[in-house]
Amino acid sequence: SRPFRIAVLPGDGIGKEVMPEGLKVLKTAADKFGLNLEYRHFEWASCDYYAQTGQMMPDDWKSHLQDCDAIYFGAVGWPAIVPDHTSLYGSLLKFRREFDQYINLRPVRLFDGVPCPLANRKAGDIDFFVVRENTEGEYSAVGGKMFEGTDREIVLQESIFTRIGCDRVLRFAFEMASRRARKHLTIATKSNGIAISMPYWDERAAEIGKEYPGVTTDKQHIDILSARFVLTPDRFDVVVASNLFGDILSDLGPACTGTIGLAPSANLNPDRKFPSLFEPVHGSAPDIAGKNIANPIAMIWSGALMLDYLGRGLTGAAQKPYLDAHDAIVKAIEDVLVQGPHTPDLGGKASTSQIGDALSKVL
Amino acid sequence: SRPFRIAVLPGDGIGKEVMPEGLKVLKTAADKFGLNLEYRHFEWASCDYYAQTGQMMPDDWKSHLQDCDAIYFGAVGWPAIVPDHTSLYGSLLKFRREFDQYINLRPVRLFDGVPCPLANRKAGDIDFFVVRENTEGEYSAVGGKMFEGTDREIVLQESIFTRIGCDRVLRFAFEMASRRARKHLTIATKSNGIAISMPYWDERAAEIGKEYPGVTTDKQHIDILSARFVLTPDRFDVVVASNLFGDILSDLGPACTGTIGLAPSANLNPDRKFPSLFEPVHGSAPDIAGKNIANPIAMIWSGALMLDYLGRGLTGAAQKPYLDAHDAIVKAIEDVLVQGPHTPDLGGKASTSQIGDALSKVL
Numbered sequence: 001s002r003p004f005r006i007a008v009l010p011g012d013g014i015g016k017e018v019m020p021e022g023l024k025v026l027k028t029a030a031d032k033f034g035l036n037l038e039y040r041h042f043e044w045a046s047c048d049y050y051a052q053t054g055q056m057m058p059d060d061w062k063s064h065l066q067d068c069d070a071i072y073f074g075a076v077g078w079p080a081i082v083p084d085h086t087s088l089y090g091s092l093l094k095f096r097r098e099f100d101q102y103i104n105l106r107p108v109r110l111f112d113g114v115p116c117p118l119a120n121r122k123a124g125d126i127d128f129f130v131v132r133e134n135t136e137g138e139y140s141a142v143g144g145k146m147f148e149g150t151d152r153e154i155v156l157q158e159s160i161f162t163r164i165g166c167d168r169v170l171r172f173a174f175e176m177a178s179r180r181a182r183k184h185l186t187i188a189t190k191s192n193g194i195a196i197s198m199p200y201w202d203e204r205a206a207e208i209g210k211e212y213p214g215v216t217t218d219k220q221h222i223d224i225l226s227a228r229f230v231l232t233p234d235r236f237d238v239v240v241a242s243n244l245f246g247d248i249l250s251d252l253g254p255a256c257t258g259t260i261g262l263a264p265s266a267n268l269n270p271d272r273k274f275p276s277l278f279e280p281v282h283g284s285a286p287d288i289a290g291k292n293i294a295n296p297i298a299m300i301w302s303g304a305l306m307l308d309y310l311g312r313g314l315t316g317a318a319q320k321p322y323l324d325a326h327d328a329i330v331k332a333i334e335d336v337l338v339q340g341p342h343t344p345d346l347g348g349k350a351s352t353s354q355i356g357d358a359l360s361k362v363l
Numbered sequence: 364s365r366p367f368r369i370a371v372l373p374g375d376g377i378g379k380e381v382m383p384e385g386l387k388v389l390k391t392a393a394d395k396f397g398l399n400l401e402y403r404h405f406e407w408a409s410c411d412y413y414a415q416t417g418q419m420m421p422d423d424w425k426s427h428l429q430d431c432d433a434i435y436f437g438a439v440g441w442p443a444i445v446p447d448h449t450s451l452y453g454s455l456l457k458f459r460r461e462f463d464q465y466i467n468l469r470p471v472r473l474f475d476g477v478p479c480p481l482a483n484r485k486a487g488d489i490d491f492f493v494v495r496e497n498t499e500g501e502y503s504a505v506g507g508k509m510f511e512g513t514d515r516e517i518v519l520q521e522s523i524f525t526r527i528g529c530d531r532v533l534r535f536a537f538e539m540a541s542r543r544a545r546k547h548l549t550i551a552t553k554s555n556g557i558a559i560s561m562p563y564w565d566e567r568a569a570e571i572g573k574e575y576p577g578v579t580t581d582k583q584h585i586d587i588l589s590a591r592f593v594l595t596p597d598r599f600d601v602v603v604a605s606n607l608f609g610d611i612l613s614d615l616g617p618a619c620t621g622t623i624g625l626a627p628s629a630n631l632n633p634d635r636k637f638p639s640l641f642e643p644v645h646g647s648a649p650d651i652a653g654k655n656i657a658n659p660i661a662m663i664w665s666g667a668l669m670l671d672y673l674g675r676g677l678t679g680a681a682q683k684p685y686l687d688a689h690d691a692i693v694k695a696i697e698d699v700l701v702q703g704p705h706t707p708d709l710g711g712k713a714s715t716s717q718i719g720d721a722l723s724k725v726l
């Protein structure tokens with residue numbers, strides 16, 4: 001069978017430093033598990049490229065990525081030369097929309113060896129997924145301003161929820177919950193305050209839920225749900241949320257486990273019509289870029305999620321070597337987090353590349 | 364001078380149990396500090412009233428409350444007989460809007476004697492305020508549905524930000540920060556994802572900030588800001604946020620200090636054209652109602668905030684006995700949290716009324 005085609009976009013800042021470590025571990029895994037991966041490297045989707053050309057990507061960017069199975073993405077942004085809005089809308093957010101990556105999947109896990117900001121929690125206690133809608137909802141550029149410059153000035157911002165958009169993310173989350181041991185889905189909402197879109201979201205969740213009688217659910221308003229991420233993070237299994245609420249919960253979750261610098265993220269087009277994108281949650285971190293001290297674990301873990309996706313997906317038949325490679329990389333991360341070496345963010349002195357080496361070695 | 368007029372609305376469930384304790388402590392404080400308070404008691408704004416009359420409040424509710432200085436509010440909601448939407452929109456949310464209580468002020472404090480879900484934090488470390496916009500923004504009933512019942516079904520929900528609405532809450536927050544020791548204001552936003560309303564919010568914050576050169580500010584996106592409530596809660600002084608973001612942060616903050624059951628809230632109309640409302644953050648808690656075990660501290664602390672407001676406010680001349688009474692009640696809460704007695708939520712066996720007695724005694 002043909003190799004899986006992976007587009008490699010390191011992006012900016014520490015993206016360029018963690019990417020080689022991600023590729024290093026993928027190469028070790030490919031050798032060990034007999035994976036068939038083929039790479040295409042691109043230097044665009046970066047502020048460097050913008051500085052040279054005045055745009056984040058070439059006009060024909062789509063044709064380069066379209067027939068890839070996955071995009072392995074470092075981090076984008078360099079506010080000193082390009083406003084965040086320009087760099088994000090010109091790359092990452094464009095991919096999410098134009099490749100219809102309607103699922104943003106983020107694991108929340110507590111590891112031994114990582115200081116946890118919550119008291120009395122140990123590895124194993126916290127292990128859940130946030131499933132975020134990634135294309136519509138509260139993130140829209142629709143709206144406008146009226147009575148500009150006067151006391152009557154008013155700004156309208158539209159949130160847009162479509163039945164298709166709601167149903168597919170809800171179905172993905174129910175499907176995922178139905179395959180897990182606890183089979184529990186938490187539905188984030190705010191239908192007691194946001195009077196039109198959120199009751200609709202609840203309605204669609206109830207409707208899709210009928211297809212999954214084996215999944216138990218609870219519906220929680222985002223205010224108390226955020227509180228419960230701190231108070232009872234052990235209770236969650238799969239949490240599904242709109243674009244904005246998912247954005248908040250998928251930063252808050254890793255904060256609660258002390259893994260905000262380690263967290264990976266998958267931007268999926270589960271229909272596999274377009275490439276899916278795998279990226280660390282952390283950004284380009286201009287403050288520590290160029291020092292070879294960035295922790296590459298989020299990049300490496302994102303690579304593991306990519307293998308899992310390539311080998312499984314909701315529709316395709318499972319390819320065991322890919323799933324095994326995912327599990328082995330996550331296991332290697334667990335081991336290295338306990339035994340070291342550690343980069344400075346975890347109190348160690350190791351360099352970025354030493355972590356990649358250590359992980360490849362225990363794999 | 365005339366007494367301050369306070370409307371007393373116990374509401375539902377534990378609201379009816381904690382209210383007498385709130386009034387008990389206020390009476391003790393009034394005797395001790397020579398406060399001039401006058402009460403008007405109402406049984407409406409409750410689901411009991413709804414069960415009898417089919418509405419949450421009498422038609423002439425406004426005329427009863429309009430000339431009060433403050434509303435002391437228990438908790439509303441009894442989902443078994445009235446849907447939350449009906450009970451909330453028919454009372455609490457109506458007061459906030461019709462009395463233009465555009466500030467929702469919520470202290471976040473860590474106390475000795477209260478188990479903190481965060482590791483390695485001690486009383487004094489966490490002590491800040493969330494200032495929430497309370498009338499507009501993401502909470503609106505404007506929008507609608509189209510192509511109903513088809514695959515094209517789409518729901519639009521409007522967020523509405525007015526210049527007046529933004530400026531007054533921002534100014535209140537800057538003013539408040541300017542009077543505190545650290546003089547720091549954190550501005551919650553999400554202008555990197557929500558493309559129209561949030562950049563406008565940022566713009567207004569920058570504009571109002573010019574009036575307060577002595578206040579330092581930082582602007583944080585809501586995702587990372589939520590994370591920082593968990594990671595570095597000691598860094599905050601005053602946090603200002605839109606209606607939705609403020610709702611989230613003012614539950615998340617107390618969750619981080621373990622005080623979600625103790626947290627008070629002030630819904631202010633700082634112009635004093637309308638009564639302000641003081642209420643516990645907790646709800647009516649049907650599961651523990653009727654057992655005399657609810658912790659009345661949130662109600663009592665809300666009463667202290669009410670005295671502070673009556674005695675100070677942004678415009679009126681300060682009346683020291685009221686401010687002193689506020690400080691004394693908060694101090695009494697601190698003492699009782701350390702030495703007990705405690706209600707079951709804090710691991711004790713005391714009843715609701717025993718807490719009120721204990722607090723009155725140490726006052």
Ligand SMILES: CC(C)[C@H](C(=O)O)[C@@H](O)C(=O)O
Pocket residue numbers: 192193223451610
């Ligand atoms: C009950 C609900 C509508 C309300 C809100 O979101 O404002 C509550 O969460 C609060 O914070 O007072």
Ligand SMILES: CC(C)[C@H](C(=O)O)[C@@H](O)C(=O)O
Pocket residue numbers: 088247555556586
């Ligand atoms: C950078 C920003 C627009 C983005 C988002 O809000 O989606 C980021 O926070 C994320 O979660 O990937």
